[in-house]
Amino acid sequence: MLNALLVEDDLDLAQTIVQYLELEQIRCDHASNGVAGLNLAQQARYDVLLLDLNLPRLDGLSVCERLRADGDDTPVLMLTARDRLEDKIDGFRAGTDDYLVKPFELQELVVRVHALARRRSGQVHVLRCADLVMNLSEKTVARADQLIHLSPTGWRLLEVLLRASPNTVSRQTLEDAVWGDEPPDSNSLKVHIFNLRKAVDGSAGPRLVHTIAGHGFAVRSENDETPD
Incomplete structure (x- = not known):
């Protein structure tokens, strides 16, 4: 079973996502602000991180930047209502791997989570x-x-x-x-x-x-x- 971390301050949306992912055999922890999300990401190992861009206390880009600065290579999917190229460029520079623009279909979210989770390589070369x-x-x-x-x-x-x-x-x-x-x-x-x-x-x-x-x-x- 995959392990994901969702950092999202919209509690209704977060509950919907967590429940849907668990139906798809993806275990999902949840944090409602950036500081709590960063702490969870630093304490446990996840296959994928789902970060809302606009978060209280610490925004999604800052969470991603801090994790990358620590050498954390967990794939990050940014959830955002912003779809401008400039916003995506900022996200990629912060270390984001992919974007999903709100509102999105939950089935698409699942597909992207599985795609991101496959990216780590265990080969020794x-x-x-x-x-x-x-x-x-x-x-x-x-x-x-x-x-x-x-x-x-x-x-x-x-x-x-x-x-x-x-x-x-x-x-x-x-x-x-x-x-x-x-x-x-x-x-x-x-x-x-x-x-x-x-x-x-x-x-x-x-x-x-x-x-x-x-x-x-x-x-x-x-x-x-x-x-x-």
């Missing part, structure tokens, strides 16, 4: 490109021995790109690997790639994250052959 090292067993990414903090979605994107390196990975392949049967809106991949490039290449040496026009994306060094 070390992936490398130049001075970039991803340790899947220790859940760390470093470049030139400097740790890099990624959201769960950023982590999955980098893993797929490193496994294929130096080859190019198509947009469709990346979306399928990260979001499965629930493709994101047209801007989500672009935003996540931007954040990944900033994290990996922002203050390091030569660029490793590349956009291959008309083909997709690749992680490769200047010394790698480009067979595309």
Whole structure:
């Protein structure tokens, strides 16, 4: 059974969600404000976090940011009435993995919870490109021995790109690997790639994250052959 945490201050909505998820064999704890939600998330291990954006005491973005700063890689689904691109970009930068705009169908919520819960990888491998090292067993990414903090979605994107390196990975392949049967809106991949490039290449040496026009994306060094 999956374990989820719902942080939602609308008590009627929260009760409906909790009851529906439990009917779908998803155990769901609930907190009604951001501080209580953060405390629960830090004390227990969940498969998915469901965060309302507008919360009393501590908003959903702040909860997500604090968890990511602590190295928590639990996938986060943000529940919000805001559907502007700017709001989504802010959420992705804070470490959110997906958005669900209110009002939503409970069946869609269940599908997204299952999709997010599958993202953690239990494989034990070390992936490398130049001075970039991803340790899947220790859940760390470093470049030139400097740790890099990624959201769960950023982590999955980098893993797929490193496994294929130096080859190019198509947009469709990346979306399928990260979001499965629930493709994101047209801007989500672009935003996540931007954040990944900033994290990996922002203050390091030569660029490793590349956009291959008309083909997709690749992680490769200047010394790698480009067979595309």
